[in-house]
Amino acid sequence: MPKYLMEVSYAADGVKGLMKDGGSRRRAVADTLLQSLGGRIESFYYAFGETDVFVYLEGLIVYFDDTGQNAKLMLFTVPQPRDPADVPPRR
Numbered sequence: 494m495p496k497y498l499m500e501v502s503y504a505a506d507g508v509k510g511l512m513k514d515g516g517s518r519r520r521a522v523a524d525t526l527l528q529s530l531g532g533r534i535e536s537f538y539y540a541f542g543e544t545d546v547f548v549y550l551e552g553l554i555v556y557f558d559d560t561g562q563n564a565k566l567m568l569f570t571v572p573q574p575r576d577p578a579d580v581p582p583r584r
Contacts, residue, residue, distance in 0.1 A: 494532070494551045494552050495551070495552070495568055495569075496535070496549070496550070496551050496568075496569040497549070497550050497551075497566055497567060497568055497569065498547065498548070498549055498550075498566075498567045498569065499546075499547070499548040499549075499550060499564055499565070499566050499567075500544045500546070500547055500564065500565045500567075501544065501545055501546035501547075501548065501563070501564045502543065502544055502545050502563045502564075503545045503546075504563065507545075508545075516539055520534075520537050523537065523548065527550060527552060530552060531552050532550055532551055532552020533550065533551055533552060534548055534549070534550050535549045535550060535551055536548070536549045537549075
């Protein structure tokens, strides 16, 4: 399964929701959403700075954002192929 790093920056409404619901509740909602899409969270960290949340996740992702936050999603790759079928043909 592909692995991703998601960086989330909350907008004002997202911060209000975080303060109201708490961080554990936000993580639980993210877990449920990703599991429904066939993925899983490997790690979830809150941060102080430009980025509010770092999530390392695995799975096939259908990405949308209507949650009052901005998110950046980066795909991780490995330096060597895991399977000969993964190697693109040489030209």
